[in-house]
Amino acid sequence: MAPYPDYPVPVNESHRLRELERYGLDQGSDDPQYCRILELTADLLEMPIGLVSLVDERCQRFLCRHGLEVRSTPREMAFCAHAIAAVEAPFVIEDAREDPRFANNPLVLGPPYIRFYAGMPLCTHRGYNLGTLCVIDTEPRQFSQQQRHRLAEMTALLMREIEWRHQSRLCPLTGLHRRDSFFELAEKEFRRARENHWPLALLSFDLDNFRQINMRWGHAAGDQVLIDLVALCQSLLDEDDLMARIYDEEFSLLIVGKDDAEAMALAELVRHSATEMHGIFSTSEYRVCLSGGISSIASNDSCFEDLFGRAEQALMLAKNNGRNQIARLLAQ
Incomplete structure (x- = not known):
C-alpha cells in the first residue's frame, strides 16, 4: 500500500475510461501540434515543466512532455489523478510539501521534486476528463487569477485540437465511427x-x-x-x-x-x-x-x-x- 492517501476516482470512471479509449489518443504521442501548445503554455506561465497527461486505469501517460523525460507514472503518484476528479478547476497545489495528500509522494520527495502543480482537465464535449494540461515547478509559488485564466485558455485551445482530430476519424455526415x-x-x-x-x-x-x-x-x-x-x-x-x-x-x-x-x-x-x-x-x-x-x-x-x-x-x-x-x- 502506498504511504500516501489514495487518489479520488471520478464518479463516471468506467464511462470516462471508455471515452479515453475511443478518442484514440495513444496514436498521437509527441504530436508536434500538441507539443507546441504545451511549450507555449509553459513559456507563458514561466514554468520549467509542462505535461499533457492522460489518466488511464492504472497509470498516467504523457501525450507530450516539456522539461521532463519520463513517459508515465503510476496513477497513485499522479497529481493529475486528483485534478480530473476535483470540483474546482484548475487544480492548484502551491507547495506539495505542505499538503498531506502529496507530502510523502515519491515525486515530491525525489526527482523531479515537485513543489508547485497546476492542472486543468481535458474535458470532452460529453463531459469526461481524459487527463490534464498541467504545469509544474520545483519551487513553491502562488498562482494568480490571470495565470489560472491563461491555463484555462490554453487548455481550451488544446481541447479544440484534440476534438478536431477525433472528429476527423468519424463519418462527417453522421458523426459515427467509420x-x-x-x-x-x-x-x-x-x-x-x-x-x-x-x-x-x-x-x-x-x-x-x-x-x-x-x-x-x-x-x-x-x-x-x-x-x-x-x-x-x-x-x-x-x-x-x-x-x-x-x-x-x-x-x-x-x-x-x-x-x-x-x-x-x-x-x-x-x-x-x-x-x-x-x-x-x-x-x-x-x-x-x-x-x-x-x-x-x-x-x-x-x-x-x-x-x-x-x-x-x-x-x-x-x-x-x-x-x-x-x-x-x-x-x-
Missing part, C-alpha cells in the same frame, strides 16, 4: 467482455430500399434520413454502446453489457422506432424500415470479426425473409 476505427474499438470491447465474462452483442442493420429515397426525394433527403436515424438510435442507447456507419446505408451497433433478451429487445425497439420517424416524410405515407441481424459473443469466437461475420449472416437472413425484421443467429 469501419476501421469501429473494428479497432470493438475488438477492445470484445477482449474486455471475454476477460470479464460480460455479455456483448452486435446488431448489423440497414435501411430497406434506401435508394428509393435518393431517387424520389434527392440525395439531400437521403442524407437527412441517415442523420435522423442516427440521432434516434443514439437516443435509445446506453453510454457504453458503440455505433458505426459500416457502408453507405449499413450500420453496426455494439451492445455492451446486455444479455441476449435485452439486446434483442433493443434491436426491435430501434426497428420499431424507425418506422415512427416523420421528418421530411410528414406529408407522405413512406416509412423508414430496417432489416437487422443480431448475434452475441460465443465461447468459440476468437476475435470480434467472428461476431461481426455472424451478425452479417443474420442480416442477410432478415433481408431474404422479407425485410423489415430482425433475425438472430447463434454460434455453431
Whole structure:
C-alpha cells in the first residue's frame, strides 16, 4: 500500500475510461501540434515543466512532455489523478510539501521534486476528463487569477485540437465511427467482455430500399434520413454502446453489457422506432424500415470479426425473409 492517501476516482470512471479509449489518443504521442501548445503554455506561465497527461486505469501517460523525460507514472503518484476528479478547476497545489495528500509522494520527495502543480482537465464535449494540461515547478509559488485564466485558455485551445482530430476519424455526415476505427474499438470491447465474462452483442442493420429515397426525394433527403436515424438510435442507447456507419446505408451497433433478451429487445425497439420517424416524410405515407441481424459473443469466437461475420449472416437472413425484421443467429 502506498504511504500516501489514495487518489479520488471520478464518479463516471468506467464511462470516462471508455471515452479515453475511443478518442484514440495513444496514436498521437509527441504530436508536434500538441507539443507546441504545451511549450507555449509553459513559456507563458514561466514554468520549467509542462505535461499533457492522460489518466488511464492504472497509470498516467504523457501525450507530450516539456522539461521532463519520463513517459508515465503510476496513477497513485499522479497529481493529475486528483485534478480530473476535483470540483474546482484548475487544480492548484502551491507547495506539495505542505499538503498531506502529496507530502510523502515519491515525486515530491525525489526527482523531479515537485513543489508547485497546476492542472486543468481535458474535458470532452460529453463531459469526461481524459487527463490534464498541467504545469509544474520545483519551487513553491502562488498562482494568480490571470495565470489560472491563461491555463484555462490554453487548455481550451488544446481541447479544440484534440476534438478536431477525433472528429476527423468519424463519418462527417453522421458523426459515427467509420469501419476501421469501429473494428479497432470493438475488438477492445470484445477482449474486455471475454476477460470479464460480460455479455456483448452486435446488431448489423440497414435501411430497406434506401435508394428509393435518393431517387424520389434527392440525395439531400437521403442524407437527412441517415442523420435522423442516427440521432434516434443514439437516443435509445446506453453510454457504453458503440455505433458505426459500416457502408453507405449499413450500420453496426455494439451492445455492451446486455444479455441476449435485452439486446434483442433493443434491436426491435430501434426497428420499431424507425418506422415512427416523420421528418421530411410528414406529408407522405413512406416509412423508414430496417432489416437487422443480431448475434452475441460465443465461447468459440476468437476475435470480434467472428461476431461481426455472424451478425452479417443474420442480416442477410432478415433481408431474404422479407425485410423489415430482425433475425438472430447463434454460434455453431
